[in-house]
Amino acid sequence: MTAEPFQGLNAISEPGAFTELDRFMFESWGYLVIPGVLSAEQTKACLEAATRLHEQEGTTGWAQVGRGFETEQVLEDLIDHPAVLPKVRALYGVRFILQSAWCTKQPAFGGFGGWHQDGSGAYDFKQLSYPIPLLQLRASYLLTDQSLPRMGNMEMIPGSHRAQVPLPADIRREKGDVPIGQVICAPAGSVLLFHNAVWHRTFAHDGDYDRYTMHYIYSPPWVRFSDRFANDKDYLARTTPVRRYLAGEFERPDAPFGAGYPAKAFED
Template identity: 30%
Template sequence: MKTTDLNIPELMKQFNEEGYLLLPGVLSQEKVDRLNAAIDEVIASEPETLAHNIYNSVERHPEIASLIDQPEILPLIVNLLGHNIQLHISHLTIRKPNPSEAQTASHSFIDWHQDGPHPQFPVIAGLTATYYIKTCYILSDMSEPDRGNTKVIPGSHKRPYNPNNKDVRQQVNGEVQVCGKPGDVFLFAQNLWHAGSPNRSEFTRRQLFLGYSPIWMRPIDYHTASASLLKDADPIRRQLLGQISDNHFKYYVPEDSMVPLKSLRITEA
């Protein structure tokens, strides 16, 4: 898929209505294979478990870090969230088959929730604003439900909503299991109600989440990007790693030269 293949205005309209998007065939099979090989290296040093949740995963392997400024996706993120943004989180999730629905400390499944801090983001008239967006790279065959798929409630980011039963193992009215093939990508707003369902299949789920937020927010993975991530970074990568100025006031009111992502805007704020 090329950036020019994306109808960004139409996708923005759909995202604003439903709170998520599923984009098929964003990554080539070769790229998927390289990412899975990188993930194999990462988890080789991790304890054996039914479910891996590895944060700051861009720090763990350069192949994963290559997704920070993925050219097929970045223009869409910029037009959805604005150009004064950064990488907020990089989170690798692996869920092995778990037909008995055993709960683990590493979250083999996750109940219904909105993302955000505790205490939560401000709620006004029952609504929370969109503060950040997550991009999920599907790296295993998630084309059928009950493989540990992410569940969403379309449109729940724009109306007062709170499921009566937050147990992901129980079906909620209006829920959708996001299904996709390796190389597909889905995006969702942090204020969309979502959950991580149990893996009742014979397939291992592999999904890699990269989230983006305004640069004036504290990222989850680190307060300052490491020297290894910043080494040889071009201006766009440096912005996404939160390095635009020594004057932190500029994080709120940056000069255009500090935020090269502005060049990817096709709509005005």
Template identity: 85%
Template sequence: MTALQQEQSFNAISQPGEFTELDRFMFESWGYLIIPDVLTADRSKACLDASIRLHEKAGTSGWAQVGRGFESEQVLDDLIDHPAVLPKIRALYGDRFILQSAWCTKQPAFGGVGGWHQDGSGAYDFKQLGYPIPLLQLRASYLLTDQSLPGMGNMEMIPGSHRAQAPLPADIRRDKSDLPIGHVVCATAGSVLLFHNAVWHRTYKHDHDYDRYTAHYIYSPPWVRFSDRFANDKAYLARTTPVRRYLAGEFERPDAPFGAGYPTAFED
């Protein structure tokens, strides 16, 4: 078996749509799933073009991310409740959750590795909430450029690290060191990486002469504050669908912020 075949065989591969019993076992064991070929080549290219427009409009340089692109780019709005991914999010959260943020991320050509980290809030470390760290940010990452081989700006994950009671050593984090248990996720453009906020991960190196783009959609319980916006754009709310308005957090809340009575927009 070649190194590439070994890499491709070491994947928590799921299928679009239903969250199966095997999906749950893999997600609970590793903290992430890979859903290949969610977007067609044409749709993936359209989302890539939209992401490039967002970064050009924002005037970004180097590694950068631009939020709330769904408000101005229809193809990115269509990813919010994509039928290949939404059933898995509902299976993990139930029917009451919001889109906390959406980021179009660019890694520049010939970009180096990023730093190891867990997702969370800079204001409050999620590990202070308890063990295991709860699922507060479920990330669906749409790969918009090919990452089918290592060295293409892939995500590198540490499988099962969302359950680790020991911290990642400080020197590993400081030096951005490689790890023998790191898993470089290899998948084609249009695939989705779905992962738990507590999985240790980083951006892997990018050895090619074009920028790498990924569209990240982060889903949270309904009481979590937005992280890519202070409020939703009114024009966007007027033209989008009822389900997406709900996921944007625009619904009538109960009397108490943590009380019962949160509505749901989903009908089965």
């Protein structure tokens, strides 16, 4: 059995403000799809930057490269994109950081990925509480077309961030299909915004080209970086105040995250 996308059943959101309907859909399913975030020209520029990152690292097969925003301006510009950041702020408030930014490549004719929830290999998030808290909010920019199944799409299990039991081990071990999986079909330039606890996997990719996605992961300010040990000083010197704040570089005159933590960095 091969999973197919649900026709007419998608948690579609508009760029910009986080509406009451957005909140209901996100709480119910654990994710939103935001079409039309990037223009064709912006998508092309970001795809070229993503390709450069992997060429510079010499990656092969499925691979991911972190912190590309420090060297690629077009990828830096996505950190606080006005189509997405208002939704992140609505879910987190004004105190959060960019925990990591991973550029992933699924190679041509790539197979299925394994089912998983996002989190930390050092400490499983499900040990914290039920439901699993929002500790990694991922904004995934699709840089190659995924408007049909088997184009390296993400497959999500709607509402699984609220499940009290794990996905069966045999399905995870065999990378098996589930009847409630939804293959996310959206054109290049779209964004998939999702909760770390939603069960998901990479769907098969039948194309003769590499599939690229740029992931920005936002977290509470006390979560450690996962794509870098420290921020690049040259990047911090030239970037904007808001992006420096999201990089986790702020004044702490008394103690980490104590009374000296700035109230907000956003102008509105």
